[in-house]
Amino acid sequence: MQMPEPREDILARKDRIVSRLREVLPADAVIDDGIELKAYECDALSAYRCPPMCAVLPTSTAEVSAVMKICHAEGVPVVPRGSGTSLAGGALPTADSVILGVARLADVLEVDYANRFIRVEAGRTNLSVTGAVEADGFFYAPDPSSQLACAIAGNIAMNSGGAHCLKYGVTTNNLMGVKMVMADGEVIEIGGAHLDAGGLDLLGLVCGSEGQLGVVTEATLRILAKPEGARPVLIGFDSNVVAGACVSDIIKTGIVPVAIEFMDRPCIEATEAFTGAGYPDCEALLIIEVEGSEAEIDDQLSRIIAIAERHDPVEVRQSASPEQSAKIWLGRKSAFGAMGQINDYMCLDGTIPVSELPHVLGRIGELSDQYGLKVGNVFHAGDGNMHPLILYNANTPGELEKCEAMGADILKLCVEVGGCLTGEHGVGIEKRDLMGVQYTPEDLDMQMAVKDVFDPGWILNPAKVFPLDVSAARRG
Amino acid sequence: MQMPEPREDILARKDRIVSRLREVLPADAVIDDGIELKAYECDALSAYRCPPMCAVLPTSTAEVSAVMKICHAEGVPVVPRGSGTSLAGGALPTADSVILGVARLADVLEVDYANRFIRVEAGRTNLSVTGAVEADGFFYAPDPSSQLACAIAGNIAMNSGGAHCLKYGVTTNNLMGVKMVMADGEVIEIGGAHLDAGGLDLLGLVCGSEGQLGVVTEATLRILAKPEGARPVLIGFDSNVVAGACVSDIIKTGIVPVAIEFMDRPCIEATEAFTGAGYPDCEALLIIEVEGSEAEIDDQLSRIIAIAERHDPVEVRQSASPEQSAKIWLGRKSAFGAMGQINDYMCLDGTIPVSELPHVLGRIGELSDQYGLKVGNVFHAGDGNMHPLILYNANTPGELEKCEAMGADILKLCVEVGGCLTGEHGVGIEKRDLMGVQYTPEDLDMQMAVKDVFDPGWILNPAKVFPLDVSAARRG
Numbered sequence: 011m012q013m014p015e016p017r018e019d020i021l022a023r024k025d026r027i028v029s030r031l032r033e034v035l036p037a038d039a040v041i042d043d044g045i046e047l048k049a050y051e052c053d054a055l056s057a058y059r060c061p062p063m064c065a066v067l068p069t070s071t072a073e074v075s076a077v078m079k080i081c082h083a084e085g086v087p088v089v090p091r092g093s094g095t096s097l098a099g100g101a102l103p104t105a106d107s108v109i110l111g112v113a114r115l116a117d118v119l120e121v122d123y124a125n126r127f128i129r130v131e132a133g134r135t136n137l138s139v140t141g142a143v144e145a146d147g148f149f150y151a152p153d154p155s156s157q158l159a160c161a162i163a164g165n166i167a168m169n170s171g172g173a174h175c176l177k178y179g180v181t182t183n184n185l186m187g188v189k190m191v192m193a194d195g196e197v198i199e200i201g202g203a204h205l206d207a208g209g210l211d212l213l214g215l216v217c218g219s220e221g222q223l224g225v226v227t228e229a230t231l232r233i234l235a236k237p238e239g240a241r242p243v244l245i246g247f248d249s250n251v252v253a254g255a256c257v258s259d260i261i262k263t264g265i266v267p268v269a270i271e272f273m274d275r276p277c278i279e280a281t282e283a284f285t286g287a288g289y290p291d292c293e294a295l296l297i298i299e300v301e302g303s304e305a306e307i308d309d310q311l312s313r314i315i316a317i318a319e320r321h322d323p324v325e326v327r328q329s330a331s332p333e334q335s336a337k338i339w340l341g342r343k344s345a346f347g348a349m350g351q352i353n354d355y356m357c358l359d360g361t362i363p364v365s366e367l368p369h370v371l372g373r374i375g376e377l378s379d380q381y382g383l384k385v386g387n388v389f390h391a392g393d394g395n396m397h398p399l400i401l402y403n404a405n406t407p408g409e410l411e412k413c414e415a416m417g418a419d420i421l422k423l424c425v426e427v428g429g430c431l432t433g434e435h436g437v438g439i440e441k442r443d444l445m446g447v448q449y450t451p452e453d454l455d456m457q458m459a460v461k462d463v464f465d466p467g468w469i470l471n472p473a474k475v476f477p478l479d480v481s482a483a484r485r486g
Numbered sequence: 487m488q489m490p491e492p493r494e495d496i497l498a499r500k501d502r503i504v505s506r507l508r509e510v511l512p513a514d515a516v517i518d519d520g521i522e523l524k525a526y527e528c529d530a531l532s533a534y535r536c537p538p539m540c541a542v543l544p545t546s547t548a549e550v551s552a553v554m555k556i557c558h559a560e561g562v563p564v565v566p567r568g569s570g571t572s573l574a575g576g577a578l579p580t581a582d583s584v585i586l587g588v589a590r591l592a593d594v595l596e597v598d599y600a601n602r603f604i605r606v607e608a609g610r611t612n613l614s615v616t617g618a619v620e621a622d623g624f625f626y627a628p629d630p631s632s633q634l635a636c637a638i639a640g641n642i643a644m645n646s647g648g649a650h651c652l653k654y655g656v657t658t659n660n661l662m663g664v665k666m667v668m669a670d671g672e673v674i675e676i677g678g679a680h681l682d683a684g685g686l687d688l689l690g691l692v693c694g695s696e697g698q699l700g701v702v703t704e705a706t707l708r709i710l711a712k713p714e715g716a717r718p719v720l721i722g723f724d725s726n727v728v729a730g731a732c733v734s735d736i737i738k739t740g741i742v743p744v745a746i747e748f749m750d751r752p753c754i755e756a757t758e759a760f761t762g763a764g765y766p767d768c769e770a771l772l773i774i775e776v777e778g779s780e781a782e783i784d785d786q787l788s789r790i791i792a793i794a795e796r797h798d799p800v801e802v803r804q805s806a807s808p809e810q811s812a813k814i815w816l817g818r819k820s821a822f823g824a825m826g827q828i829n830d831y832m833c834l835d836g837t838i839p840v841s842e843l844p845h846v847l848g849r850i851g852e853l854s855d856q857y858g859l860k861v862g863n864v865f866h867a868g869d870g871n872m873h874p875l876i877l878y879n880a881n882t883p884g885e886l887e888k889c890e891a892m893g894a895d896i897l898k899l900c901v902e903v904g905g906c907l908t909g910e911h912g913v914g915i916e917k918r919d920l921m922g923v924q925y926t927p928e929d930l931d932m933q934m935a936v937k938d939v940f941d942p943g944w945i946l947n948p949a950k951v952f953p954l955d956v957s958a959a960r961r962g
């Protein structure tokens with residue numbers, strides 16, 4: 011992965027920049043020691059690493075603003091960072107950049123049930139947002155797999171989804187407002203505890219903008235009342251393609267389960283070894299969860315099972331207790347960890363029209379044979395958000411490159427069938443050079459012109475989202 | 487309402503411009519006859535009128551592109567128009583502009599149940615989108631009161647809502663993609679039949695942009711399966727403030743009905759005279775509708791009624807049949823027409839946090855006394871989207887101005903309590919000069935800079951959204 015050359019003039023001013031940052035931040039909030047900086051040299055896309063010039067951990071919006079003012083004045087690139095769980099390298103530093111971590115901004119600022127929102131500092135973890143309201147019967151819907159660790163700031167940057175987003179929508183559908191520090195340190199508010207906005211929808215624009223437009227320090231989030239109950243069913247099939255066709259048929263009827271999750275044999279086997287969840291011996295399985303009253307759950311599940319029966323399932327496993335439900339979910343929730351135990355893998359993230367699932371799963375199988383690399387599929391099938399895991403050995407020379415080439419082919423396939431390069435992980439560094447597959451030069455130029463408005467000096471989250479060659483002129 | 491002076495150099499070129507337009511459009515698609523142009527001199531905010539230079543009614547995206555190329559080359563302002571139902575003057579012409587009506591672009595292009603979308607030309611009416619899929623058990627959720635007439639193009643421009651948006655979200659939550667003709671005639675596509683987008687969320691930006699960024703000619707819309715059943719309850723109260731408090735208490739429990747509609751005495755009396763719906767004699771009433779299976783409906787309604795009982799309702803009227811349900815909705819659905827029969831009125835549109843309903847309703851009553859103008863309130867209470875109707879007599883000199891002043895005070899109040907100038911009608915011409923109440927000069931400057939990217943010559947939908955004095959420098 012090509013990275014821009016660090017700017018020597020910035021590195022030469024490192025001491026001055028660090029000491030200016032120390033003037034506006036608490037003593038322990040500026041890190042420039044090489045060993046300590048190791049923690050910030052990569053995110054969850056750990057195949058790519060680069061130590062930053064320094065890292066700062068401000069504790070308030072005012073401190074974030076002070077940092078941005080200094081970096082703006084000095085022309086220093088800033089890489090905003092939530093919890094560093096990005097799978098697309100969204101928080102990968104450059105050598106001449108300041109990592110701006112928001113993890114210490116983690117307070118709950120306001121809970122308002124009458125208006126169904128919670129206002130939090132953006133470094134708060136996703137799961138602890140629900141944690142702040144669940145005793146009162148509420149929850150925050152988007153649930154990335156990394157929700158124990160990932161920050162709301164990162165969720166907003168990447169417009170994150172999760173298993174339950176089929177019903178509740180992704181981050182952009184649950185975000186009501188932000189407080190954001192601009193590239194020049196100015197603090198603005200967009201949206202709030204009300205519907206709609208006058209003029210242009212800048213909130214929609216900020217959500218998913220991958221730290222290119224500003225540093226979000228507070229978020230107003232929609233909270234929802236917990237449903238009365240929820241219950242999963244596990245259905246096994248003897249081929250990926252048939253399981254994909256079943257998903258397409260369920261969606262076609264208009265039923266919207268809370269979740270439709272898909273796992274294929276490599277993932278099933280890995281999670282069995284890891285968790286002993288007792289999954290059936292089959293090529294592919296679906297976990298489908300529905301919500302509501304007992305009567306409603308029974309009704310929806312019976313309609314879903316009737317559809318599945320037409321696809322000759324190997325097994326239909328209904329849950330009769332909360333324990334059985336937990337066991338059905340156990341393997342799925344451990345899938346990424348289980349795969350990581352036995353292999354290096356690259357987790358892709360693309361979206362496709364649901365009706366293309368059988369075709370795309372078939373093609374991924376063919377690409378796997380062609381490249382000689384195994385693939386595990388575990389993903390949110392209901393909304394067509396695929397996560398093929400390409401398995402490789404990081405110690406075999408050339409295998410990472412082969413894996414990258416195969417990943418690019420799969421993402422091109424997603425675009426080819428009418429889908430999109432990304433689902434919930436963002437473009438980051440990973441898919442930067444594939445943007446030209448999805449967009450024309452004119453499209454990219456317009457996106458970059460919008461960035462110009464917010465960040466004329468292009469100091470925010472450098473080297474991400476836009477191919478380096480097309481953004482070069484703007485970076486100056 | 488101040489409008490910019492028409493540019494004499496454009497008017498002097500009228501013959502040439504019209505004949506250039508005739509070269510690229512069918513014979514009946516260019517209107518420059520004074521009498522025929524009357525139909526285009528205003529939209530539903532009929533207090534303001536101005537005949538355009540001419541109007542065009544293209545029948546394809548290619549023709550829209552050809553029109554934009556000519557207007558771009560000639561520097562002629564273009565006012566995109568759907569069905570002309572805007573209550574904010576969103577389609578009000580200037581004297582030197584071309585009205586670009588998309589009403590002849592009304593075809594269904596694609597229906598895809600497996601991927602739950604419909605692709606239509608943007609001039610298609612809202613209700614006929616549902617009409618195209620309802621035989622198969624599907625519907626398109628956003629339902630503006632004007633849905634029989636209003637076009638999807640206008641719904642996208644204004645990010646329209648409707649009674650049922652409390653549960654299903656507004657247009658931006660149901661829009662998956664657009665085809666759009668840019669100011670220079672270039673045709674682009676944004677989004678599509680898949681989740682998410684790579685890079686910046688331009689789709690979110692376009693939705694609600696009031697024709698400032700381009701002319702939308704096609705839309706890909708999310709469709710949903712019809713619920714098993716739905717049932718309303720009508721609850722009467724002896725004060726606006728108490729009815730508002732009841733709404734706030736319902737929302738607070740986390741129940742999300744499909745609709746919570748509010749009407750006060752002036753509206754109740756007007757609709758009674760108009761429809762004979764048999765509404766109770768009370769100060770304010772709520773119509774609350776829930777959906778699902780019979781069991782689920784019973785459960786939700788019983789919880790809602792238990793909350794209402796704590797507010798000493800004058801009457802709780804449950805429905806025991808589809809006929810009774812229709813009668814409960816009859817008055818609400820006729821409310822705007824009924825008010826129009828007995829009075830001139832100005833329909834406002836602001837949103838507030840739901841918990842502020844009692845306070846804001848009380849203050850509107852005080853403002854009504856202060857200005858000596860009656861107000862009827864009929865609105866989507868569940869999501870805090872208020873529609874005060876200020877009643878006035880258009881034939882009494884000075885009364886329109888008094889009405890405008892009172893409207894401005896009410897919208898300022900909405901912003902003051904943490905709400906927003908608009909809900910679903912947009913800013914248009916109506917609220918243009920109030921944008922400074924919601925936004926700082928820096929905020930407006932940024933919004934205008936984003937417009938610059940899409941429409942550098944500022945030819946699209948002139949004199950709307952941004953106060954004339956702040957946009958003057960950009961209009962050149």
